[in-house]
Amino acid sequence: MAARSHSSLAPAFALAYALLVAYACLHPLTGWRDSGLPAFDWLWAPWPKYFILEDLLFNILGYLPLGLLLAAALPAQWRFARKALVAALLAGLFSFGLEALQNYLPSRVASNLDLGGNAAGGLLGALAGARWGGALLGPQGRLQRWRARSVIGGRSGEAGLVLIGLWLLGQLGATDLVFASGDLRSLLGIPAPLPFRPERFIAFDTALTASGLLAIGLFVRCMTRGASPLPVLAVIALGIGAKSLATWIFFEPGAPLAWLTPGAERGLVIGGALLLPALLLPRLAQHAIAGTSLLLATALVNLIPENPYLPFDRRLAGFSNVFSFHGLTGLVDSLWPYAALAYLSALGLWRGEHLAAAPASAQPAPRRRARR
Structure with a gap:
């Protein structure tokens, strides 16, 4: 062709x-x-x-x-x-x-x-x-x-790449939470349901970061070919870089790692420990865990208390483009997990053969029948 x-x-x-x-x-x-x-x-x-x-x-x-x-x-x-x-x-x-x-x-x-x-x-x-x-x-x-080499074919692969790009854009939003998306409170004007307490915030932050890391890692795996972890690690690294850049611009100039709270640090360790063995599971299991992790992370981000110790840099409020960018990233960040869940559901319906198939590197070579 x-x-x-x-x-x-x-x-x-x-x-x-x-x-x-x-x-x-x-x-x-x-x-x-x-x-x-x-x-x-x-x-x-x-x-x-x-x-x-x-x-x-x-x-x-x-x-x-x-x-x-x-x-x-x-x-x-x-x-x-x-x-x-x-x-x-x-x-x-x-x-x-x-x-x-x-x-x-x-x-x-x-x-x-x-x-x-x-x-x-x-x-x-x-x-x-x-x-x-x-x-x-x-x-x-x-x-x-x-x-063509690393991502599933057809419109499914293109839609997955667009969703990954939108997820990275959401990490540039003016929020101190890493790998957290789906917060509808700011979009709908709903206050935080729980008051801030340090131990409560740390617990929520830990669980949210761990589930968010597991979700995005397995989401990337579901739309890629082969068994290499490099695409997963690359997207996670880009997400951390985007969050550090956003923190440096919107919150703490000169302190790009201010988002790395005790809860986020623990969550990265726990999420990484869960993600590594999950990358060895069958595709169908990865698909199910990705959806479950997305649901858990989305529920947690709507319950976590507001962090009063990392306020938005008010010096940027006078810039009209900052207002536009903040509105854009806020919308993308709020709606992304719901679009990702719909994508995973469609992927299971339309490309079940991709999910059920073992990685090419893990499939044994076909045997040739010996001639008599």
């Missing part, structure tokens, strides 16, 4: 990233109204005398991956200039549409400066994607070869 002219990974990633950007730009999606001003009056407004450089850089960096993914999703036979131009134009039009919608949200301000920063980021990403996108995401690219 001839290879397709473009990778199916890039369109899936581009669509997922575009949806995330749209939510971040339109968060909190409430209070829609007509301001009475001309719909595109902001587009011709004078250039602002004062602006926050960090916000402008955030806009550029936020749209850079979108331009890259859009360029990588375009047909491989297109020339460099055509791919870069079309991808940059799509990113710019997408930003223009979101800025126009912001004009109808009381908590957002449409800005030609934001549009310029977004368009610049999309252009830079489009140039990078037109140049290197094929080598990374193309049919014969590195990521595509790794995906």
